[in-house]
Amino acid sequence: MSDVITKAQVITWLENCAALLETQKAYLTELDAAIGDGDHGLNMARGFGKVKEKLPSMADASIGSILNTSGMALISSVGGASGPLYGTFFMRASTAVQARQELEPMDLVKLMEQGIEGVVQRGRAEVGEKTMLDALIPALNALKSQLEAGAGLSDALDACVAAAEAGVRSTIPLVAKKGRASYLGERSVGHQDPGATSATLILGLLRDVVKGSGVS
Amino acid sequence: MIGIVLVSHSQKLAEGVRDLAAQMTQGQVSIAVAGGIDDEENPIGTDPIRVMNAISEVYSPDGVVILMDLGSALMSAETALDLLDPEWRPHLHLCAAPFAEGAVTAAVQARIGGSAESVMAAANGALLAKRQHLGIAEPPTAVVAAPPPTSAGQRLSLTIPNKLGIHARPAARIVSLAGQHAAQLTLRKGERSADGRNINEVMLLDMRQGDAVEFFADGAGATALLDSLAALANENFGDDDTAAPTSPSGQPSSPEKFVLAGVAAAQGIAIARVHLLSTHPPVIDSALKQPIEDEQIALVMAVNRVMNALQAELEKAKLRGDDTQADIFKAHLYILEDDRLHTTAKDAIARDQVSAAAAWWAEIEALAGRYRAAPNPILQGRAVDVLDVGRRVLAELIPGSARSLVLDEPCILAAEDLAPSETSMLDPQNVLAILTQQGGATSHTAIIARGMGIPAVVGLGGGFSSLKHGQRVVVDGGRGWVYTEPTDAQIAEFEAQIAAERAEREVLLTTVREDAHTSDGRRIEVAANVGGAADAPRLREMGAEGVGLFRTELLFMGRASAPTEEEQILAYGAVAQALEGRPIIIRTLDVGGDKAISYIKIPPEENPFLGYRGIRYWLGDRPLARAQIRAIYRTSAQHNIRVMFPMVGTLEELEAIHAFMREIRAELDAECTPYDPTMQVGIMIEVPSAVLCAPQLADKVDFFSIGTNDLTQYLMAADRGNARVTPLATPFQPALLTAIKQVVDAAHARGKWVGICGEMAGNPLLTRVLIGLGVDELSMSAPSIAEVKHIIRQTSSMDAQAFAREVLALPTAREVEAQLKSVSI
Numbered sequence A: 001m002s003d004v005i006t007k008a009q010v011i012t013w014l015e016n017c018a019a020l021l022e023t024q025k026a027y028l029t030e031l032d033a034a035i036g037d038g039d040h041g042l043n044m045a046r047g048f049g050k051v052k053e054k055l056p057s058m059a060d061a062s063i064g065s066i067l068n069t070s071g072m073a074l075i076s077s078v079g080g081a082s083g084p085l086y087g088t089f090f091m092r093a094s095t096a097v098q099a100r101q102e103l104e105p106m107d108l109v110k111l112m113e114q115g116i117e118g119v120v121q122r123g124r125a126e127v128g129e130k131t132m133l134d135a136l137i138p139a140l141n142a143l144k145s146q147l148e149a150g151a152g153l154s155d156a157l158d159a160c161v162a163a164a165e166a167g168v169r170s171t172i173p174l175v176a177k178k179g180r181a182s183y184l185g186e187r188s189v190g191h192q193d194p195g196a197t198s199a200t201l202i203l204g205l206l207r208d209v210v211k212g213s214g215v216s
Numbered sequence B: 001m002i003g004i005v006l007v008s009h010s011q012k013l014a015e016g017v018r019d020l021a022a023q024m025t026q027g028q029v030s031i032a033v034a035g036g037i038d039d040e041e042n043p044i045g046t047d048p049i050r051v052m053n054a055i056s057e058v059y060s061p062d063g064v065v066i067l068m069d070l071g072s073a074l075m076s077a078e079t080a081l082d083l084l085d086p087e088w089r090p091h092l093h094l095c096a097a098p099f100a101e102g103a104v105t106a107a108v109q110a111r112i113g114g115s116a117e118s119v120m121a122a123a124n125g126a127l128l129a130k131r132q133h134l135g136i137a138e139p140p141t142a143v144v145a146a147p148p149p150t151s152a153g154q155r156l157s158l159t160i161p162n163k164l165g166i167h168a169r170p171a172a173r174i175v176s177l178a179g180q181h182a183a184q185l186t187l188r189k190g191e192r193s194a195d196g197r198n199i200n201e202v203m204l205l206d207m208r209q210g211d212a213v214e215f216f217a218d219g220a221g222a223t224a225l226l227d228s229l230a231a232l233a234n235e236n237f238g239d240d241d242t243a244a245p246t247s248p249s250g251q252p253s254s255p256e257k258f259v260l261a262g263v264a265a266a267q268g269i270a271i272a273r274v275h276l277l278s279t280h281p282p283v284i285d286s287a288l289k290q291p292i293e294d295e296q297i298a299l300v301m302a303v304n305r306v307m308n309a310l311q312a313e314l315e316k317a318k319l320r321g322d323d324t325q326a327d328i329f330k331a332h333l334y335i336l337e338d339d340r341l342h343t344t345a346k347d348a349i350a351r352d353q354v355s356a357a358a359a360w361w362a363e364i365e366a367l368a369g370r371y372r373a374a375p376n377p378i379l380q381g382r383a384v385d386v387l388d389v390g391r392r393v394l395a396e397l398i399p400g401s402a403r404s405l406v407l408d409e410p411c412i413l414a415a416e417d418l419a420p421s422e423t424s425m426l427d428p429q430n431v432l433a434i435l436t437q438q439g440g441a442t443s444h445t446a447i448i449a450r451g452m453g454i455p456a457v458v459g460l461g462g463g464f465s466s467l468k469h470g471q472r473v474v475v476d477g478g479r480g481w482v483y484t485e486p487t488d489a490q491i492a493e494f495e496a497q498i499a500a501e502r503a504e505r506e507v508l509l510t511t512v513r514e515d516a517h518t519s520d521g522r523r524i525e526v527a528a529n530v531g532g533a534a535d536a537p538r539l540r541e542m543g544a545e546g547v548g549l550f551r552t553e554l555l556f557m558g559r560a561s562a563p564t565e566e567e568q569i570l571a572y573g574a575v576a577q578a579l580e581g582r583p584i585i586i587r588t589l590d591v592g593g594d595k596a597i598s599y600i601k602i603p604p605e606e607n608p609f610l611g612y613r614g615i616r617y618w619l620g621d622r623p624l625a626r627a628q629i630r631a632i633y634r635t636s637a638q639h640n641i642r643v644m645f646p647m648v649g650t651l652e653e654l655e656a657i658h659a660f661m662r663e664i665r666a667e668l669d670a671e672c673t674p675y676d677p678t679m680q681v682g683i684m685i686e687v688p689s690a691v692l693c694a695p696q697l698a699d700k701v702d703f704f705s706i707g708t709n710d711l712t713q714y715l716m717a718a719d720r721g722n723a724r725v726t727p728l729a730t731p732f733q734p735a736l737l738t739a740i741k742q743v744v745d746a747a748h749a750r751g752k753w754v755g756i757c758g759e760m761a762g763n764p765l766l767t768r769v770l771i772g773l774g775v776d777e778l779s780m781s782a783p784s785i786a787e788v789k790h791i792i793r794q795t796s797s798m799d800a801q802a803f804a805r806e807v808l809a810l811p812t813a814r815e816v817e818a819q820l821k822s823v824s825i
């Protein structure tokens, strides 16, 4: 495995997201039903389904334009808070990589940094408020520090996904401060955040594709 | 009138609330809904694109108030705002009011013509009536309409102590006190009174520092209420006047201290001293100095002189291809063409025994007043235009009465208002930015400032009065902010930003002469549109790789007869010379439509745009056509010349052109006059039938040049000069993009090339998609070339193709526009 992420891998990753979110629809919806309105699985499956529809026409496009188009597709199809949030993530991420056909490891860091910045601006949440950021931010930090310490992309991504997974678990005892779940206040304690869960699934797929274990 | 948008997870809820609100307002208020999502099985959710469409449905510069139900509705609405035209942003208001009550109250307030602020305030106070009914204490800032004011009961007289008077916050404090006591409160200042529980009425009373105001209270709690009001007044109505000056009341909220916020009218940053332009009203002597008839004649002549000048400016603007300016001059001409205006003024001279100047100015002010009173904001804005032309005529009657706009050193021009004609006369070297108290983003002044590249913030309102002559300020035209007391750090930061922008421009300029290729090596020819030899010398320097459209109308205008063959050869040769061997596309005379030439007699037509114009006329005027085509052929012997014909819509027309050209060639052959027999021949694609027949037409030409200005108008059946339908005539229309694609495909299938010579070609927002559609050449006004070339070099043609496919799949202009702009979200 070489230390770059190719455009083909990005496309495979997005295809895999569509497939996995379809199969995890019920699980995510169940998580959201406990503390929200029970639509997160439906939303994500619908959104990435739309992304998948766009992929065939994107074969010649750059990574930036693939991400941008995906973001727009999410914004216009998800229907829940996660639409503007994930949509903004991808659209912002696209500006970090622009016309690239391949991503170096540090490009991935930049991509995530900008994407997360977009999520923060859109949702005005911070770590500890029981949202997708509780998975995304630790994941980014782990990825960055591993790469800076000289780790290879594959190891860094392992650390990144492990941090996201720990982040998801950390949402269980939290009181939701943002999104639908915040209406529940204290009653949101004891449940895992659906958005953090989907974010972790998506990162896991990226790792799998990069390590060559993702199906094409 | 304010429009209202209802964003809900449920289409049914949104529609239900809309019905409720519509019932209260007899359907007089524009309310659009954005409910649910595009999923039949799970229709509950919110969709930013629907929000965007709903906003566009009810948008006007008056403003739109957006109410949302909950959760993702908020984020979807915010996302929609990001996707819309940034110019709309200041007029879009997200409202935190409860959905149903807020919508009904907002609609009622909008119906009575309330401002965005009052509609928002009313909506935000909408829960109060409900709380009151249920006996729950009101929140402190709530507002409610109370029974009609009464002057009975007890009275308290006060002088307003605080510096800023009763602006929003003190007004809210008064209203909230009134709400806490069982008493009716009426405020009175002079003749006017206000209901103490209605924040709008209280604010509209316009109580300023030093004003004497009376408070009447009636009811069981009257004494307690007046006591607490007296206490509030003692506390300066809660204002801290010792603190640094804040922006005055009624202003759009500024992000920080020492920043005035207005309407962002033209982008760019400027740091300089303020030059405050006085608004001295013209001094008019009303005494008659000559016999009445002479005064009347003086008036008619003054009006005529201004009309002639406007006509000339209009023609020049058209030739430059500057449709915006042209439209403005046209609007000014319309105003003067109104006979009633002169007749009434002439009658007034005789009736009132006053000077022409006095009679004229009285008429102009009356007309401007009628415009200002019009319900439609676009019409209201035209008052400025009336005063502008009015003043021009006045300046003819009283020489020297125009205000001087000549500035000795670079500065920031500040005026209560600037007339469009004044704006267009400004020297961008010395006017680094424009600030005005009045006006909106769509005023003519704002449009002209954008066209001239001068940063502008308009509509500063009350904040304007705090600007002092000579004060150093920073203007951020993109944000609509004015830093009145910039810190050194801020100045340094803005200077760095200006330097960076300048450096970027310089890089653009050094590479501008090189031919443009996409990042993956596809050549895109970037050419200039010209009107005559005068434009030519600097074209190469500005990056033109040729002339893609030589409009020959100018050669034919402003003279008594058509130019001779020899005269034309000189003119064509001069342009070709300046272009150093690069190709020049000469378009044969396109007369008719709105382009009139005195010695060419086309009988008046009801519908000149659909009449005898372009090639239709040209083919019928043999002597004129013969001289022109001979001149073009003869120039081709020496220079790289191509010819193209406007308004071709059928194969017959094209065949007639070819037959005519064969005739001329035979003539030239017989005379042994040299010419280039392989000169490329093309047609403009601007009539929709030519799009549909492009395959047949392509067989018989060397190239197409798509004239997107006319093509858009004809395709959409929408006059770009008619403000009510301009949204239809945008370059983002899917039909237009599809038409371009069809033309390109038809031409390429036959090995022919395609250019674009309308305004679209020079719009950097569209460059990528045009490359993606396969266009081979872009021809534009020269100042746009540098930026367009820069974008071409950054674009990969493969990427652009994928992008164009994406864009072509979008069903509405709004989505196309959003997609093109989304790259910079």
Ligand SMILES: Nc1ncnc2c1ncn2[C@@H]1O[C@H](COP(=O)(O)OP(=O)(O)O)[C@@H](O)[C@H]1O
Pocket: A032, A036, A037, A039, A040, A043, A044, A079, A080, A081, A082, A083, A085, A119, A122, A123, A124, A125, A130, A131, A132, A133, A178, A179, A180, A181, A193, A194, A195, A196, B071, B072
């Ligand atoms: N303000 C916010 N900032 C970041 N993430 C948020 C925010 N609000 C909600 N989320 C994330 O979105 C997820 C819910 O998504 P979804 O169910 O699709 O939307 P909705 O809450 O509108 O039904 C939450 O689990 C949370 O992770």
Ligand SMILES: [Mg+2]
Pocket: A032, A036, A037, A038, A039, A040, A080, A180
């Ligand atoms: Mg949900």
